[in-house]
Amino acid sequence: MNIKLSKWFQFVKPNLKFYNNGFFEFPFLANTPELFIESTIKSPGSKHFIEDQVVYRNNPFVKGEMRYRKIEEDLWLTITSVEFKHNALIKSVYDKNIPSDHYTITFTVFESEIKLQNVFIDKMPFYNKFWSFKKPGTDVGASFYKGSKCEFYIFYINPSWLEKQIPLDKLDAKIPFKMFLDSDKGFISYQDIVPNAEVLAQEILHTLKTFKDDIFSETILKAQSLTLISSFFKNVFEDLRRENYQDKGKIDYKLISKCESIIASNLSSQFIGIDVLAQKLHVSSTKLKKDFKSVYGTSILQYVIDKKMHLAMQLILTTDMQIKYIGNEVGYDSPSKFSAAFKKKYQKLPSDLRPENSMD
Structure with a gap:
């Protein structure tokens, strides 16, 4: 050394x-x-x-x-x-x-x-x-x-x-x-x-x-x-996030950061679920949900959806992958559910950005 x-x-x-x-x-x-x-x-x-x-x-x-x-x-x-x-x-x-x-x-x-x-x-x-x-x-x-x-x-x-x-x-x-x-x-x-x-x-x-x-x-x-x-x-x-910051209780910010990293590295898979995520992190589901929302201002599930839509947008804008496959890549088996989630996030359908590449 x-x-x-x-x-x-x-x-x-x-x-x-x-x-x-x-x-x-x-x-x-x-x-x-x-x-x-x-x-x-x-x-x-x-x-x-x-x-x-x-x-x-x-x-x-x-x-x-x-x-x-x-x-x-x-x-x-x-x-x-x-x-x-x-x-x-x-x-x-x-x-x-x-x-x-x-x-x-x-x-x-x-x-x-x-x-x-x-x-x-x-x-x-x-x-x-x-x-x-x-x-x-x-x-x-x-x-x-x-x-x-x-x-x-x-x-x-x-x-x-x-x-x-x-x-x-x-x-x-x-x-x-x-x-x-x-x-x-x-x-x-x-x-x-x-x-x-x-x-x-x-x-x-x-x-x-x-x-x-x-x-x-x-x-x-x-x-x-x-x-x-x-x-x-x-x-x-x-910012109008809703969180009761008067609740007492220590937050393990390193653990919440690791939770976010696990989510971000598995965006192309089906979400494993909050219970499994909590088991991986050796914390209760209730505390994980509460602390995550306190730090990030949104629920774990909504955070996962937002990141999946962000990845979908990058795939639409930077690749030639067909939109129906992009939906699969971010964990949606149903094209209609993918389109609905995408529109809720960006106020546009995926096909609006790729009119020549529809879901059909």
């Missing part, structure tokens, strides 16, 4: 379960953005370029890079692009002796490989986007399967900064997000809730990559970040 790897193991050893239930587990210190960055710098196979504020990583488990920047006082940004070489669970841990006083807003774009049953197209990339908001000190994790390619845009926001920028005190107490903030729950997730988020995020990434080329980069980055953050909050405030 080389010296760098040995030091990294010593750094994370108190929280490291190296291989557990089919996933390699990797903790990072999440008390502050500085500690998160240090965790990345000290991970195996990392090369840190201080002047460019970028860390490149290539080890037996992941390959990619992380860029970081302090935008202004109490506001940091990290952008991580990574490809997973093995199944991995990335999880937050906290040093109890260090204050944890940052909210995090994360925009994730990831590409995974979906296995299909089609003879000519046996697999295809599946693109997914979601947002999350985490309170300080919340223990979370995210599961990723081998081959997944991900981009994580993470804003670290001190509550005092947030109070200056966002009028949280003026929010109606009955708005779901305000109810979440006032509850004991620590983490909430949203599916692709911000229009054009990926375009805005890519502009921010370009600014970081070319930061030294423009004397206005600092001003541009601040403006771009405020645009994306304010767009997130504007859309979150309008």
Whole structure:
């Protein structure tokens, strides 16, 4: 074992379960953005370029890079692009002796490989986007399967900064997000809730990559970040999910993340059912349903349907597969039921997008 790897193991050893239930587990210190960055710098196979504020990583488990920047006082940004070489669970841990006083807003774009049953197209990339908001000190994790390619845009926001920028005190107490903030729950997730988020995020990434080329980069980055953050909050405030956040009870966010990963990797099969899913995760069906809805704002069944329709849309737009076979690929034996589910999601029939390729 080389010296760098040995030091990294010593750094994370108190929280490291190296291989557990089919996933390699990797903790990072999440008390502050500085500690998160240090965790990345000290991970195996990392090369840190201080002047460019970028860390490149290539080890037996992941390959990619992380860029970081302090935008202004109490506001940091990290952008991580990574490809997973093995199944991995990335999880937050906290040093109890260090204050944890940052909210995090994360925009994730990831590409995974979906296995299909089609003879000519046996697999295809599946693109997914979601947002999350985490309170300080919340223990979370995210599961990723081998081959997944991900981009994580993470804003670290001190509550005092947030109070200056966002009028949280003026929010109606009955708005779901305000109810979440006032509850004991620590983490909430949203599916692709911000229009054009990926375009805005890519502009921010370009600014970081070319930061030294423009004397206005600092001003541009601040403006771009405020645009994306304010767009997130504007859309979150309008979200009308129904959830009783006053219910007490701890949520295992790592388990809910693994539940989502199982769903996402099996979209071309019939849904295994909530009871079987709960058995796989060693939790009761009742708690799984309740906690999943608390985090994702929708039932497990509706989440499965939404993702299947998203996969169907990608197959319609990016392949020549006949629509009747696309319905089969997302688990529908009945063409009419597939068309009805698709129209409910997108207000269009599959044949409206492929008029020359009907269900007949």
